[in-house]
Amino acid sequence: MRFALDSSQQDFASSIDALLSKSDMPAVIRSWNRGDTEPGRKVWQRLAETGINGLLIGEEHDGLGADAVDLVVAVEQLGRHAVPGPVAETIAVAPHLLAQAAPGRLSALAEGSLATVATPPHVPSAVDADTADLVLLVENSSLHLGDPGVVQDSVDQSRRLFPVTAGQRLGAVECAPAFDLGALATAAQLQGLGHTLLEMTTDYAKQRKQFGKVIGQFQAIKHHLAEVAVGLEMSRPLLHGAALSVRDGSPNAPRDVSAAKVACGDAAYRAARVALQVHGAIGYTQEHDLSLWLTKVRALVTAWGTPSFHRGRVVDSLVGAS
Structure with a gap:
């Protein structure tokens, strides 16, 4: 099995790295930790313009229609720079769930909205539910809009955790x-x-x-x-x-x-x-x-x-x- 990335994937990773290297990420993270998410949202908007938010979203919903390899290439760079916010939830999880139950919401995600997801029992809390534009909860193979509860402590100040209760049901999903x-x-x-x-x-x-x-x-x-x-x-x-x-x-x-x-x-x-x-x-x-x-x-x-x-x-x- 060949693991080498092709030139387009390497160029994509380099462009993300260059963008984040110019963003003074330590200052952005500290602002996010204090509850001031505006600098972080600006970074996310610039990332969305590169197509990151829409990586796993089909072209018919303004996404790139990319695959899991492109996902890890991009998200590794976000990890390198410790980008705050619901990274996995916005880029990987929410697109897959919404494609099954509420595809009409995918375009907003591709354009730069942030989404967070709770999928009990292994993901009992939603990250940054106070900042995300869309809060989702998977319960009994159904996708719901989520209503956040009281914030919980996290070892990482940039990851605020919220218990979520089920709101409007969006549809049936395969969560695995x-x-x-x-x-x-x-x-x-x-x-x-x-x-x-x-x-x-x-x-x-x-x-x-x-x-x-x-x-x-x-x-x-x-x-x-x-x-x-x-x-x-x-x-x-x-x-x-x-x-x-x-x-x-x-x-x-x-x-x-x-x-x-x-x-x-x-x-x-x-x-x-x-x-x-x-x-x-x-x-x-x-x-x-x-x-x-x-x-x-x-x-x-x-x-x-x-x-x-x-x-x-x-x-x-x-x-x-x-």
């Missing part, structure tokens, strides 16, 4: 493929977050001095960073392989998505732990940009299915096939 898309998009975010943490930590290790030497020259630091790099490179084929399985409608897609979610989550978590160790006490402070990436990794590791759930799915699939 949408859940897999949410887990796949979250895995892509984690992959991107891990790479930025590795880059931030490597840059810091090249500057920070102890005992008259930059700490990046110490063998122990090199080993830690090498382990992070290996973990991220080993998780990438699983991520792309899962995207191919979803794109091709493989019966093994749920297993492959779970494997990617576990691998990308573990790699990003290792990157976060090593980043904190190398940065030392400064890494604990909210004033340092590192904290914005650390907390998002911690939150996304359990989003759209916990590691234990996804490991269980992989084991069940392998046992069933034996």
Whole structure:
């Protein structure tokens, strides 16, 4: 199986990276954390103009009609820059659900609206329901408009969680493929977050001095960073392989998505732990940009299915096939 991205996908990733690199994302995230979502919404609008919101929306509804591989390419870049807001929900989950039950709402999503989704039991709360233009709830194979409750605490201040109760019923849906898309998009975010943490930590290790030497020259630091790099490179084929399985409608897609979610989550978590160790006490402070990436990794590791759930799915699939 060939995992190399084609030139158009690489160019798409580069254009997203360039757009977000000019957006002062740490300032945008901090504003979002304080409840001022206007800078973040402006970033989302610029992203929508590149077609990201409409990746999985058909051309008849003003989308790009792309596939799961294009999805992970784009969302990994959003992870690299820790873009706040309901990323997986807006780009991956809501389009799939609305296409089944309320296709008339897809054009607004493609044009830049934000959507959030709760799919109990594995996704019991809707992210940023106070900011999203559309709040959805899947209950008993039915898609409903959701009514948000009282905000709940999250380890990541840019991910406000809301319990949701069912409102107007939009129609019947098959939720399992949408859940897999949410887990796949979250895995892509984690992959991107891990790479930025590795880059931030490597840059810091090249500057920070102890005992008259930059700490990046110490063998122990090199080993830690090498382990992070290996973990991220080993998780990438699983991520792309899962995207191919979803794109091709493989019966093994749920297993492959779970494997990617576990691998990308573990790699990003290792990157976060090593980043904190190398940065030392400064890494604990909210004033340092590192904290914005650390907390998002911690939150996304359990989003759209916990590691234990996804490991269980992989084991069940392998046992069933034996």
